Amino acid sequence: MPFISNTAGQQQQMLKAMDLSMEDLFSDIPQDVRCPALDLPEGLSEQQVRAKLAAIAEKDSVDLTCFLGGGFYDHFIPAAVYAILSRSEFYTAYTPYQPEVSQGTLQAIYEYQSQICRLTEMEVSNASLYDGGTALYEAMMMALRITGRNTILIDDSVNPIYRVMLHSYTRNLHIDLEQTRCTDGLVDLGQIRKRLNDRTAAVIVQNPNFFGCIDDFSDIAEMAHAKGALLIVSCYPISLGIVKTPGAMGADIATGEGQSMGLPMSFGGPYLGFMASRKEYVRKMPGRIVGQTTDRLGRRAFVLTLQAREQHIRRDKATSNICSNEALCALAAHAYLTLLGKKGLQETAQLCADKASYAYKRLCAIPGVKPHFKAMWFFNEFVMDLPRDSADVIAQLIEKGFAAGFPLSRYYQGMDRSILICVTEKRTKHEIGMLAEALESVL
Amino acid sequence: MKLVFEKSQPDRRALRIAPSDVPTSVNIHKRLLRDRPAELAELSELDVIRHFTELSRRNFGVDTNFYPLGSCTMKYSPKVAERIAGYPGFAHLHPLLPQLRMGGMLTQGALQILYETDLLLREITGMGGFTMQPMAGAHGELTGMMIMAAYHRDKGQKKTIVLAPDSAHGTNPASAAIVGYKVVSVPTNAKGSIDVDALKALLSPEVAGVMMTCPNTLGRFEPQIRQVCDLVHRVDGLAYYDGANLNAIVGKARPGDFGFDIVHVNLHKTFATPHGGGGPGAGPVGVRENLMEYLPISIVVKRDDGTYALEYNRPKSIGYIAPFYGNFAVIIRAYVYILMLGHEGLTRVAENAVLNANYIRVKLKKYYEPAFAGICKHECVFSPTKEMLDNGVHAIDIAKALIDRGFHPPTVYFPTIVKEAMMIEPTETESKETLDAFIEAMIEIAELAKTNPAAIKDTPMTTPVSRPDETAAARNLDIACIP
Numbered sequence: 001m002p003f004i005s006n007t008a009g010q011q012q013q014m015l016k017a018m019d020l021s022m023e024d025l026f027s028d029i030p031q032d033v034r035c036p037a038l039d040l041p042e043g044l045s046e047q048q049v050r051a052k053l054a055a056i057a058e059k060d061s062v063d064l065t066c067f068l069g070g071g072f073y074d075h076f077i078p079a080a081v082y083a084i085l086s087r088s089e090f091y092t093a094y095t096p097y098q099p100e101v102s103q104g105t106l107q108a109i110y111e112y113q114s115q116i117c118r119l120t121e122m123e124v125s126n127a128s129l130y131d132g133g134t135a136l137y138e139a140m141m142m143a144l145r146i147t148g149r150n151t152i153l154i155d156d157s158v159n160p161i162y163r164v165m166l167h168s169y170t171r172n173l174h175i176d177l178e179q180t181r182c183t184d185g186l187v188d189l190g191q192i193r194k195r196l197n198d199r200t201a202a203v204i205v206q207n208p209n210f211f212g213c214i215d216d217f218s219d220i221a222e223m224a225h226a227k228g229a230l231l232i233v234s235c236y237p238i239s240l241g242i243v244k245t246p247g248a249m250g251a252d253i254a255t256g257e258g259q260s261m262g263l264p265m266s267f268g269g270p271y272l273g274f275m276a277s278r279k280e281y282v283r284k285m286p287g288r289i290v291g292q293t294t295d296r297l298g299r300r301a302f303v304l305t306l307q308a309r310e311q312h313i314r315r316d317k318a319t320s321n322i323c324s325n326e327a328l329c330a331l332a333a334h335a336y337l338t339l340l341g342k343k344g345l346q347e348t349a350q351l352c353a354d355k356a357s358y359a360y361k362r363l364c365a366i367p368g369v370k371p372h373f374k375a376m377w378f379f380n381e382f383v384m385d386l387p388r389d390s391a392d393v394i395a396q397l398i399e400k401g402f403a404a405g406f407p408l409s410r411y412y413q414g415m416d417r418s419i420l421i422c423v424t425e426k427r428t429k430h431e432i433g434m435l436a437e438a439l440e441s442v443l
Numbered sequence: 444m445k446l447v448f449e450k451s452q453p454d455r456r457a458l459r460i461a462p463s464d465v466p467t468s469v470n471i472h473k474r475l476l477r478d479r480p481a482e483l484a485e486l487s488e489l490d491v492i493r494h495f496t497e498l499s500r501r502n503f504g505v506d507t508n509f510y511p512l513g514s515c516t517m518k519y520s521p522k523v524a525e526r527i528a529g530y531p532g533f534a535h536l537h538p539l540l541p542q543l544r545m546g547g548m549l550t551q552g553a554l555q556i557l558y559e560t561d562l563l564l565r566e567i568t569g570m571g572g573f574t575m576q577p578m579a580g581a582h583g584e585l586t587g588m589m590i591m592a593a594y595h596r597d598k599g600q601k602k603t604i605v606l607a608p609d610s611a612h613g614t615n616p617a618s619a620a621i622v623g624y625k626v627v628s629v630p631t632n633a634k635g636s637i638d639v640d641a642l643k644a645l646l647s648p649e650v651a652g653v654m655m656t657c658p659n660t661l662g663r664f665e666p667q668i669r670q671v672c673d674l675v676h677r678v679d680g681l682a683y684y685d686g687a688n689l690n691a692i693v694g695k696a697r698p699g700d701f702g703f704d705i706v707h708v709n710l711h712k713t714f715a716t717p718h719g720g721g722g723p724g725a726g727p728v729g730v731r732e733n734l735m736e737y738l739p740i741s742i743v744v745k746r747d748d749g750t751y752a753l754e755y756n757r758p759k760s761i762g763y764i765a766p767f768y769g770n771f772a773v774i775i776r777a778y779v780y781i782l783m784l785g786h787e788g789l790t791r792v793a794e795n796a797v798l799n800a801n802y803i804r805v806k807l808k809k810y811y812e813p814a815f816a817g818i819c820k821h822e823c824v825f826s827p828t829k830e831m832l833d834n835g836v837h838a839i840d841i842a843k844a845l846i847d848r849g850f851h852p853p854t855v856y857f858p859t860i861v862k863e864a865m866m867i868e869p870t871e872t873e874s875k876e877t878l879d880a881f882i883e884a885m886i887e888i889a890e891l892a893k894t895n896p897a898a899i900k901d902t903p904m905t906t907p908v909s910r911p912d913e914t915a916a917a918r919n920l921d922i923a924c925i926p
Binding site: 001002003004005006010011013014015017018020022024025026027028029030032033034035037038039040041042043044045046049050052053054056057058059060061062064066068070071072074076078080083084086087088089090091092093094095096097098099100101102103104105107108110111113114115116117118119121123124125127128130131132133134141161162164165167168169171172173214215216240241242243244245248264265266267268269270271282288289290291292293294295296297299300301302303305306308310311312313314315316317318320321322323324325326327328329331335337338339340341342343344345346347348350351353354355356357358361377379391392394395398399403406407410425428429430432 | 444446447448454455456457458460461463464465466467468469471472474475476477478480481482483484485486488491492494495496498499500501502503504505506507508510512515517518519520521523525526527528529530531532533534535536537538539540542543544545546549550551552553555556563566567569578579580581582584585589592593596612613614616617618619620621622623626663664666668669692694695696697700701715717718719720721722723724739761762763764765766767768769770771772773775779781782783784785786787788789790791792794795797798799801802805806817818820842843846851852854857871872873874875877903906907908909910911912913915916917919920921922923924925926
């Protein structure tokens, strides 16, 4: 039998040594809850399973030229990231409960936490959470705990997928999730000022926001702090190669989806939720945290720390129910950032912005195509209005080999003709030109 | 070992970034830009590879050492599953594609895997249908509690309490509490099972449900599991099955047949996907037919023409608990594993997991204090003997001594209801030779604990660090290296 090491002979030897039969070993399961043989297929050989799965994978079209983003991005992944992830000392280990045999994982997480702090200019980071959406949910819960208040202001320019997740998670709790409406692609300061009060636990915004627009939330941080509320910023890590950081804006908690840092899109997961905050809130943070210490001989050592926040100690009083983190995904992000380095990340971010800017001009030159927002700065995504329903146009462009963008009508009323287009550093001038031609031909 | 930042040299580069091929260079307003680049390390590619390779060598993994970490099911993860998860048809698939008109037809392969994994898990657990979205076991519990709350709300029932045994994983009470429930603990009896009389006394109309792990965290099959489900149903409560220990009974018994309404399974445990150093895992949640309308959005359905589609119109659903369809690349690996084992293989999994655990139990019961008498399922729980404790040798010391003998320690100090617990879960993938070597090491340590306890207190000696100061770590908090 595959993956079972004991031979039939050894199984007999072991049973004999115990003076038990296999039936005896299961005699504690009452007969009335035993199940008959499972109605599953016969097992497959490796050769068979590879052929079967290769045929299934063939049914997925991954040859479309990708201008689709929406928070999940087709970035270049260096080969060395895969080489590092394929070290099975990393991927076949578990949560580093025993520090002596887990220094590799522990130091890697400590370094990852440092990378996230450097990237976001925040003071502390945890060891990661499941994804950008659950990270934002955890940040919201953390703000509620810190302030003891129960109202959250969230702008509608925050990824709509995350907003529906927050609504789902809070349905059984007494939390008011109030939505503010952005104006011309940017958070409306007037609305925030008007709605902030002494019940507000936090203001949640995103940078670049779902429409790709970038902003400086320093004003909002000041307004929130003046009312005793926190500022939570969800951000796109690659943009932080050039864009102003949550730390510099005065954010209290920064979260985001880390998929763009060395993780393939993999149809939605596994991804990486990162979370960083001000140091004063570290004891209210959810998730694993690794700290540096020394061992009994004074050597540098790394351990899981502040575990008194966590479910295995605090049970129903824990800061979160999360048990694991996404350690391997955090390792990928750490390896990715290390390989790009200080200049590489900056160059990659600039390249994204340059290519998107070029695509924006090229596409807006097509008759009938107009920018949706009047004046704004964007990073590598932007919104254009087409002369007709964007979902139809996108469907036609699929036929021509493009995942041309995202139809915003899916989440926003009155945006039937709007399309969200993303350009990463992987897209070439040639591909942008081909998209422009294809779009022109279908309009 | 140096931190990656301490190896940095100004202007050293690993990667050459592709040159720009577009004529424009955009000047975003300075107000919106960061004022200095992020202080990332500057290394060559060789530096980076050496750094991470050196780190990896400071880890024990299943591929390098026996890893009997109780409750974690550290079995071998087949390499072919890694290979298949990396197929471009899976790895390069954008998750928003199905939301584009016609886009669902471009992801038929991925949807087929989600659909078929659901069917396989239904058969294995006896449940009506699954959501593949939960991204870990604890996330599955949270999803399950949200389904429980949605069900009671829909029925107009005011329920405020969730019961869980005192032997439960900490995630159980934490997950119920986060959904707004008050958690009440049910004691364990002398035989290591839930105290059914105590449970009866705690049942009331306010009870929303009970969370059970079976076999429980003591490695015991709950003999009255069916009765527990029935009792909870009598107060209109739901029974939740924590699938953490499913490996012990897969192919032998099914939680759906016990009477459970909601279950989660840990794909990274029973279905062999690698643990990743602490994630990513996956914790799909299955429910009985009457709860299927509450499952998260979306669900994969098969149309009459044989194609697959995502169903978003689910008015009673708890909503969105993940951005998309779960940890898809983890689900692929579990799918591959189930296909390779087939019905017979899965049954052999449970048999050998239980055989291996009992073999260790029987061989060690003369040397250590068993948590209870009689057969166990996939794991066995011991404590140091009184003599060892009198000599100052604790569970943690035995754990550290095992490290020097080349073994990852068992889980220690859990379950908390057993004093000085050592929870040993060998899994079915280990051979008798490995178990014998482990048993021999445990016996040697037991002897040493009597004759020369100091030799144990000094372990481990063979690792890069030994007994780090955890108190100092929390007191002098250093959790990031920032310039």
